[in-house]
Amino acid sequence: MVIKKLAEKYNLKRPEVKTVEGKIDGYYVNITDDNVVKKYYITFNVSGITDKKEFEKFLKELEDKNSSVWDVKHEKNYIIVEISYKKAGLSHFKELDEIIEKIIGFFKEKNYKSGCGYCGLEDAKNIEIVKIVDDRVHICENCFSKEKRRLDERREELLNTKENIFLGILGSLAGSIIGGLTNYFMVFSLVGLLTIVLSQILYNILAKKTSWFGVVFSTVTAMVCAFGGYYLKHSDGTLIINDQVYVGTGFILIVGIVLGIFMKKVSKGDYLVIEKLYKN
Numbered sequence: 001m002v003i004k005k006l007a008e009k010y011n012l013k014r015p016e017v018k019t020v021e022g023k024i025d026g027y028y029v030n031i032t033d034d035n036v037v038k039k040y041y042i043t044f045n046v047s048g049i050t051d052k053k054e055f056e057k058f059l060k061e062l063e064d065k066n067s068s069v070w071d072v073k074h075e076k077n078y079i080i081v082e083i084s085y086k087k088a089g090l091s092h093f094k095e096l097d098e099i100i101e102k103i104i105g106f107f108k109e110k111n112y113k114s115g116c117g118y119c120g121l122e123d124a125k126n127i128e129i130v131k132i133v134d135d136r137v138h139i140c141e142n143c144f145s146k147e148k149r150r151l152d153e154r155r156e157e158l159l160n161t162k163e164n165i166f167l168g169i170l171g172s173l174a175g176s177i178i179g180g181l182t183n184y185f186m187v188f189s190l191v192g193l194l195t196i197v198l199s200q201i202l203y204n205i206l207a208k209k210t211s212w213f214g215v216v217f218s219t220v221t222a223m224v225c226a227f228g229g230y231y232l233k234h235s236d237g238t239l240i241i242n243d244q245v246y247v248g249t250g251f252i253l254i255v256g257i258v259l260g261i262f263m264k265k266v267s268k269g270d271y272l273v274i275e276k277l278y279k280n
């Protein structure tokens with residue numbers, strides 16, 4: 001495995017199968033192998049940039065001259081380099097290693113520093129790897145507290161939001177009816193998918209929150225409207241209730257429950273997690 005080899009070469013920790021992290025030549029790094037989207041993500045903390053233009057030019061060149069580099073992002077005091085599996089050539093290890101060497105080489109030449117990925121502070125004693133929502137990043141104690149407060153406030157705000165059931169019902173009905181009407185243009189399974197997605201999303205947007213009532217209401221409405229659209233289209237006597245209809249309706253039920261539970265979690269702010277992982 002590529003990241004395992006990189007961990008050995010650069011003496012990095014491998015806390016999870018798909019992620020290695022630590023310091024390379026004093027620069028905080030995290031390398032994640034995402035085999036779902038078939039990409040590697042290399043994150044380097046970098047601060048003390050005196051010539052911003054020169055730095056941006058380097059990042060742009062990194063993206064343009066290496067065909068495997070899909071994207072380079074510069075946020076706060078870190079960069080994220082996205083590398084595509086497909087374009088990484090025969091040896092992913094060689095490609096990633098070359099890119100890492102190039103980045104480190106430039107950072108060292110320019111005498112850049114590496115500290116907290118958020119505020120840029122270089123006090124190494126307080127910098128820890130933290131998981132924020134889905135990202136792993138090296139940040140300082142101060143930024144951790146600030147970020148934790150921000151997420152806690154956001155969660156509190158979500159918890160205090162009152163669900164507007166009336167508007168939610170309207171949204172769900174509108175979404176389901178629009179979805180159901182597409183029966184005139186599409187196959188039933190696509191109609192089903194569109195109907196349930198519109199129904200759930202519009203419920204969530206207009207009600208500002210999804211409860212169990214929202215999950216059940218939008219799912220049932222979507223099933224009724226998708227079938228209603230099918231019924232109207234075939235109301236000239238050609239109506240046949242075949243397997244397609246049963247499978248399609250069952251499909252709406254399953255997607256409805258899965259998507260609904262997801263929406264319910266999102267509206268409760270369950271994804272707003274922040275935790276310290278370990279000290280480097």
Ligand SMILES: [Zn+2]
Nearest residue numbers: 116119140143
């Ligand atoms: Zn900080």
